[in-house]
Amino acid sequence: MLGYVKPDKPDLKIKEYEIYGGYYCGICKSIARRYGQLPRLALNYDFVFLALLAAAVNSSPEHIKIERCIIHPSKKRTILYDSPEIDYAADILLLLAYYKLKDDYNDERSLKSAVGAALMKGTLNRLDRYVPEKCAYVRDRISELTRLEGEQCPSIDRSAEPFAKLMEEVFDYPGLQKEENAAGLSKLFRRIGYHLGKWIYLIDAYDDIEGDMKNKSFNPLIIQFEFDPAKETVLQFKERIRERVEQNLMLYLAEIANGCGQVKLEKNKGLIENILYFGLLRKTEEILNGGAAQAD
Numbered sequence: 499m500l501g502y503v504k505p506d507k508p509d510l511k512i513k514e515y516e517i518y519g520g521y522y523c524g525i526c527k528s529i530a531r532r533y534g535q536l537p538r539l540a541l542n543y544d545f546v547f548l549a550l551l552a553a554a555v556n557s558s559p560e561h562i563k564i565e566r567c568i569i570h571p572s573k574k575r576t577i578l579y580d581s582p583e584i585d586y587a588a589d590i591l592l593l594l595a596y597y598k599l600k601d602d603y604n605d606e607r608s609l610k611s612a613v614g615a616a617l618m619k620g621t622l623n624r625l626d627r628y629v630p631e632k633c634a635y636v637r638d639r640i641s642e643l644t645r646l647e648g649e650q651c652p653s654i655d656r657s658a659e660p661f662a663k664l665m666e667e668v669f670d671y672p673g674l675q676k677e678e679n680a681a682g683l684s685k686l687f688r689r690i691g692y693h694l695g696k697w698i699y700l701i702d703a704y705d706d707i708e709g710d711m712k713n714k715s716f717n718p719l720i721i722q723f724e725f726d727p728a729k730e731t732v733l734q735f736k737e738r739i740r741e742r743v744e745q746n747l748m749l750y751l752a753e754i755a756n757g758c759g760q761v762k763l764e765k766n767k768g769l770i771e772n773i774l775y776f777g778l779l780r781k782t783e784e785i786l787n788g789g790a791a792q793a794d
Contacts, residue, residue: 500702503547503694505769506776514768516576520562521546524578528588537621540595547773549587550766551690552671555683557764582673589629590668596622597640632668639664647716657718658699665695683761690757697750697778704743705785708732740786747782754778
Protein backbone atom coordinates (compact mmCIF):
# COMPACT_ATOMS: atom_id res chain seq x y z
CA MET A 499 0.00 0.00 0.00
CA LEU A 500 3.01 2.20 -0.45
CA GLY A 501 3.23 3.48 3.12
CA TYR A 502 -0.05 5.37 3.11
CA VAL A 503 -2.14 3.26 5.51
CA LYS A 504 -0.75 3.90 8.98
CA PRO A 505 -2.02 5.21 12.32
CA ASP A 506 -1.57 8.71 13.60
CA LYS A 507 0.92 7.87 16.36
CA PRO A 508 0.49 11.00 18.53
CA ASP A 509 -3.19 10.13 19.01
CA LEU A 510 -2.55 6.51 20.01
CA LYS A 511 -2.66 5.38 23.62
CA ILE A 512 0.51 3.65 24.85
CA LYS A 513 -1.21 0.26 25.00
CA GLU A 514 -2.62 0.70 21.50
CA TYR A 515 0.80 1.60 20.15
CA GLU A 516 2.27 -1.54 21.74
CA ILE A 517 -0.45 -3.73 20.22
CA TYR A 518 0.03 -2.11 16.80
CA GLY A 519 3.75 -2.83 17.06
CA GLY A 520 2.90 -6.37 18.14
CA TYR A 521 0.96 -6.96 14.93
CA TYR A 522 3.79 -5.47 12.86
CA CYS A 523 6.41 -7.63 14.59
CA GLY A 524 4.06 -10.60 14.32
CA ILE A 525 3.96 -10.17 10.53
CA CYS A 526 7.76 -10.04 10.50
CA LYS A 527 8.01 -13.25 12.56
CA SER A 528 5.38 -14.93 10.37
CA ILE A 529 7.39 -14.16 7.23
CA ALA A 530 10.61 -15.48 8.79
CA ARG A 531 8.96 -18.68 10.03
CA ARG A 532 7.25 -19.58 6.77
CA TYR A 533 9.42 -18.00 4.05
CA GLY A 534 12.88 -17.49 5.53
CA GLN A 535 14.92 -14.42 6.39
CA LEU A 536 15.36 -12.75 3.00
CA PRO A 537 11.66 -11.93 2.35
CA ARG A 538 11.62 -9.98 5.63
CA LEU A 539 13.30 -7.17 3.67
CA ALA A 540 9.90 -6.49 2.09
CA LEU A 541 8.39 -5.78 5.52
CA ASN A 542 6.45 -2.56 5.97
CA TYR A 543 3.41 -1.29 7.88
CA ASP A 544 1.05 -1.46 4.92
CA PHE A 545 -0.96 -4.56 5.80
CA VAL A 546 -1.09 -4.22 9.59
CA PHE A 547 -4.51 -2.62 9.05
CA LEU A 548 -5.75 -5.75 7.26
CA ALA A 549 -4.51 -7.97 10.10
CA LEU A 550 -6.08 -5.70 12.74
CA LEU A 551 -9.43 -5.62 10.97
CA ALA A 552 -9.53 -9.35 10.23
CA ALA A 553 -8.67 -10.20 13.84
CA ALA A 554 -11.16 -7.69 15.24
CA VAL A 555 -14.28 -9.64 14.31
CA ASN A 556 -13.66 -12.42 16.83
CA SER A 557 -13.12 -12.18 20.55
CA SER A 558 -10.38 -14.81 20.79
CA PRO A 559 -7.49 -13.54 22.91
CA GLU A 560 -4.22 -12.74 21.18
CA HIS A 561 -1.13 -14.82 21.87
CA ILE A 562 1.34 -12.18 23.05
CA LYS A 563 4.98 -12.53 23.99
CA ILE A 564 7.38 -9.87 25.22
CA GLU A 565 10.83 -10.54 23.81
CA ARG A 566 13.83 -9.11 22.01
CA CYS A 567 14.53 -9.56 18.32
CA ILE A 568 17.66 -9.43 16.18
CA ILE A 569 16.69 -6.10 14.59
CA HIS A 570 15.97 -4.41 17.95
CA PRO A 571 18.06 -6.31 20.53
CA SER A 572 18.26 -3.52 23.11
CA LYS A 573 14.60 -3.47 24.09
CA LYS A 574 11.94 -6.13 24.54
CA ARG A 575 8.93 -5.76 22.28
CA THR A 576 5.34 -6.95 22.17
CA ILE A 577 4.98 -9.66 19.51
CA LEU A 578 1.81 -11.52 18.47
CA TYR A 579 2.11 -15.19 17.57
CA ASP A 580 -0.12 -17.99 16.26
CA SER A 581 -2.51 -15.67 14.44
CA PRO A 582 -4.06 -16.78 11.13
CA GLU A 583 -4.96 -13.15 10.45
CA ILE A 584 -1.32 -12.11 10.78
CA ASP A 585 -0.21 -15.01 8.57
CA TYR A 586 -2.73 -13.97 5.92
CA ALA A 587 -1.65 -10.31 6.06
CA ALA A 588 1.98 -11.44 5.69
CA ASP A 589 1.06 -13.48 2.60
CA ILE A 590 -0.71 -10.55 0.96
CA LEU A 591 2.11 -8.16 1.86
CA LEU A 592 4.66 -10.40 0.13
CA LEU A 593 2.41 -10.98 -2.86
CA LEU A 594 1.95 -7.27 -3.53
CA ALA A 595 5.59 -6.51 -2.69
CA TYR A 596 6.64 -8.79 -5.54
CA TYR A 597 4.40 -7.00 -8.04
CA LYS A 598 5.49 -3.61 -6.70
CA LEU A 599 9.11 -4.53 -7.47
CA LYS A 600 8.13 -5.58 -10.98
CA ASP A 601 6.19 -2.35 -11.48
CA ASP A 602 9.15 -0.27 -10.27
CA TYR A 603 11.40 -2.06 -12.73
CA ASN A 604 8.97 -1.47 -15.60
CA ASP A 605 8.64 2.23 -14.71
CA GLU A 606 12.24 3.07 -13.87
CA ARG A 607 14.32 0.14 -15.16
CA SER A 608 15.68 -0.10 -11.62
CA LEU A 609 18.31 -2.84 -11.29
CA LYS A 610 17.58 -3.00 -7.57
CA SER A 611 13.90 -3.74 -8.26
CA ALA A 612 14.77 -6.35 -10.89
CA VAL A 613 17.07 -8.16 -8.48
CA GLY A 614 14.49 -7.94 -5.69
CA ALA A 615 11.76 -9.42 -7.90
CA ALA A 616 14.07 -12.24 -8.99
CA LEU A 617 14.96 -13.05 -5.39
CA MET A 618 11.27 -13.15 -4.46
CA LYS A 619 10.33 -15.57 -7.24
CA GLY A 620 10.66 -18.56 -4.91
CA THR A 621 8.46 -16.81 -2.35
CA LEU A 622 5.84 -16.22 -5.04
CA ASN A 623 5.85 -19.94 -5.86
CA ARG A 624 5.18 -20.76 -2.21
CA LEU A 625 2.40 -18.17 -2.05
CA ASP A 626 0.81 -19.95 -5.00
CA ARG A 627 0.51 -22.97 -2.73
CA TYR A 628 -0.69 -21.11 0.38
CA VAL A 629 -3.22 -18.69 -1.20
CA PRO A 630 -3.65 -19.88 -4.81
CA GLU A 631 -6.99 -18.18 -5.46
CA LYS A 632 -5.72 -14.80 -4.23
CA CYS A 633 -2.52 -15.16 -6.28
CA ALA A 634 -4.44 -15.93 -9.46
CA TYR A 635 -6.84 -13.04 -8.93
CA VAL A 636 -4.05 -10.56 -8.16
CA ARG A 637 -2.15 -11.70 -11.25
CA ASP A 638 -5.18 -11.06 -13.44
CA ARG A 639 -5.82 -7.61 -12.01
CA ILE A 640 -2.15 -6.63 -12.33
CA SER A 641 -2.25 -7.74 -16.00
CA GLU A 642 -5.37 -5.63 -16.51
CA LEU A 643 -3.71 -2.65 -14.87
CA THR A 644 -0.60 -3.08 -17.02
CA ARG A 645 -2.77 -3.19 -20.16
CA LEU A 646 -4.54 0.06 -19.22
CA GLU A 647 -1.21 1.74 -18.54
CA GLY A 648 0.12 0.54 -21.90
CA GLU A 649 -2.95 2.01 -23.59
CA GLN A 650 -2.36 5.32 -21.77
CA CYS A 651 -5.86 5.17 -20.30
CA PRO A 652 -7.12 8.77 -19.96
CA SER A 653 -9.51 8.06 -17.07
CA ILE A 654 -8.42 7.92 -13.43
CA ASP A 655 -11.58 5.96 -12.55
CA ARG A 656 -10.97 3.27 -15.19
CA SER A 657 -7.25 3.09 -14.34
CA ALA A 658 -7.98 2.69 -10.62
CA GLU A 659 -10.55 -0.07 -11.09
CA PRO A 660 -8.16 -3.08 -11.35
CA PHE A 661 -6.32 -2.08 -8.18
CA ALA A 662 -9.61 -1.40 -6.38
CA LYS A 663 -10.90 -4.86 -7.39
CA LEU A 664 -7.58 -6.38 -6.31
CA MET A 665 -7.91 -4.82 -2.87
CA GLU A 666 -11.55 -5.86 -2.70
CA GLU A 667 -10.47 -9.47 -3.17
CA VAL A 668 -7.53 -9.52 -0.75
CA PHE A 669 -9.63 -7.89 2.00
CA ASP A 670 -12.06 -10.80 1.72
CA TYR A 671 -10.17 -12.75 4.37
CA PRO A 672 -10.98 -16.49 4.07
CA GLY A 673 -11.22 -16.83 7.86
CA LEU A 674 -14.40 -14.74 7.83
CA GLN A 675 -16.28 -17.84 6.72
CA LYS A 676 -15.94 -19.17 10.30
CA GLU A 677 -17.75 -16.19 11.79
CA GLU A 678 -21.45 -15.56 12.31
CA ASN A 679 -23.03 -13.69 9.39
CA ALA A 680 -20.09 -14.70 7.20
CA ALA A 681 -21.74 -13.46 4.00
CA GLY A 682 -22.45 -10.04 5.50
CA LEU A 683 -18.94 -9.69 6.87
CA SER A 684 -17.42 -10.71 3.56
CA LYS A 685 -19.49 -8.08 1.76
CA LEU A 686 -18.42 -5.36 4.21
CA PHE A 687 -14.74 -6.33 4.04
CA ARG A 688 -14.87 -6.30 0.23
CA ARG A 689 -16.47 -2.87 0.30
CA ILE A 690 -13.75 -1.57 2.62
CA GLY A 691 -11.00 -3.05 0.47
CA TYR A 692 -12.47 -1.71 -2.76
CA HIS A 693 -12.68 1.90 -1.61
CA LEU A 694 -9.32 1.67 0.13
CA GLY A 695 -7.89 0.55 -3.21
CA LYS A 696 -9.48 3.55 -4.93
CA TRP A 697 -8.07 5.89 -2.29
CA ILE A 698 -4.55 4.40 -2.50
CA TYR A 699 -4.46 4.50 -6.29
CA LEU A 700 -5.62 8.12 -6.48
CA ILE A 701 -3.43 9.47 -3.69
CA ASP A 702 -0.43 7.65 -5.12
CA ALA A 703 -1.11 9.10 -8.58
CA TYR A 704 -1.30 12.63 -7.14
CA ASP A 705 1.79 12.06 -4.98
CA ASP A 706 3.78 10.79 -7.98
CA ILE A 707 2.95 13.53 -10.49
CA GLU A 708 6.40 15.16 -10.41
CA GLY A 709 8.27 11.88 -10.52
CA ASP A 710 6.10 10.46 -13.30
CA MET A 711 6.62 13.58 -15.40
CA LYS A 712 10.37 13.35 -14.90
CA ASN A 713 10.50 9.64 -15.73
CA LYS A 714 7.84 9.87 -18.46
CA SER A 715 5.88 7.21 -16.59
CA PHE A 716 2.15 6.65 -16.96
CA ASN A 717 -0.06 8.77 -14.72
CA PRO A 718 -3.78 9.02 -15.56
CA LEU A 719 -4.12 12.39 -13.81
CA ILE A 720 -1.59 13.95 -16.20
CA ILE A 721 -3.52 12.59 -19.18
CA GLN A 722 -7.08 13.15 -17.97
CA PHE A 723 -6.50 16.75 -16.92
CA GLU A 724 -4.29 17.52 -19.94
CA PHE A 725 -1.14 18.91 -18.38
CA ASP A 726 0.66 21.23 -20.80
CA PRO A 727 4.13 22.39 -19.65
CA ALA A 728 3.90 25.32 -22.06
CA LYS A 729 0.90 26.71 -20.20
CA GLU A 730 1.50 25.86 -16.53
CA THR A 731 4.05 24.59 -14.06
CA VAL A 732 3.73 21.27 -12.26
CA LEU A 733 2.72 23.06 -9.06
CA GLN A 734 0.06 25.05 -10.94
CA PHE A 735 -1.26 21.84 -12.46
CA LYS A 736 -1.46 20.13 -9.06
CA GLU A 737 -3.27 23.14 -7.62
CA ARG A 738 -5.69 23.17 -10.57
CA ILE A 739 -6.74 19.56 -10.05
CA ARG A 740 -6.44 19.49 -6.27
CA GLU A 741 -10.09 20.19 -5.43
CA ARG A 742 -11.33 17.44 -7.75
CA VAL A 743 -8.81 14.96 -6.34
CA GLU A 744 -9.65 15.93 -2.75
CA GLN A 745 -13.38 15.43 -3.32
CA ASN A 746 -12.81 11.90 -4.57
CA LEU A 747 -10.36 11.04 -1.81
CA MET A 748 -12.77 12.21 0.88
CA LEU A 749 -15.59 10.24 -0.75
CA TYR A 750 -13.49 7.07 -0.62
CA LEU A 751 -12.55 7.69 3.03
CA ALA A 752 -16.22 8.15 3.90
CA GLU A 753 -17.06 4.82 2.24
CA ILE A 754 -14.25 3.04 4.09
CA ALA A 755 -15.36 4.49 7.42
CA ASN A 756 -19.00 3.65 6.72
CA GLY A 757 -18.07 0.05 5.94
CA CYS A 758 -15.94 -0.31 9.07
CA GLY A 759 -18.70 1.30 11.12
CA GLN A 760 -20.98 -1.61 10.24
CA VAL A 761 -18.47 -4.24 11.36
CA LYS A 762 -18.89 -5.35 14.97
CA LEU A 763 -15.38 -4.96 16.36
CA GLU A 764 -14.62 -7.31 19.22
CA LYS A 765 -11.12 -5.86 19.71
CA ASN A 766 -8.64 -3.38 18.15
CA LYS A 767 -11.41 -0.79 17.91
CA GLY A 768 -9.28 2.14 19.07
CA LEU A 769 -6.47 1.27 16.66
CA ILE A 770 -8.79 0.81 13.70
CA GLU A 771 -10.61 4.06 14.40
CA ASN A 772 -7.29 5.88 14.75
CA ILE A 773 -6.20 4.69 11.30
CA LEU A 774 -9.58 5.53 9.76
CA TYR A 775 -10.25 8.92 11.30
CA PHE A 776 -6.75 10.27 11.91
CA GLY A 777 -4.09 8.32 10.01
CA LEU A 778 -5.74 8.24 6.57
CA LEU A 779 -7.07 11.77 6.88
CA ARG A 780 -3.70 13.17 7.93
CA LYS A 781 -1.98 11.36 5.07
CA THR A 782 -4.54 12.80 2.66
CA GLU A 783 -3.87 16.32 3.90
CA GLU A 784 -0.10 15.76 3.83
CA ILE A 785 -0.05 14.63 0.20
CA LEU A 786 -2.48 17.31 -0.99
CA ASN A 787 -0.37 19.94 0.74
CA GLY A 788 2.77 18.82 -1.04
CA GLY A 789 4.19 16.26 1.40
CA ALA A 790 5.35 12.82 0.46
CA ALA A 791 4.73 9.39 1.90
CA GLN A 792 7.56 8.32 4.14
CA ALA A 793 9.17 5.00 3.43
CA ASP A 794 9.14 2.52 6.29
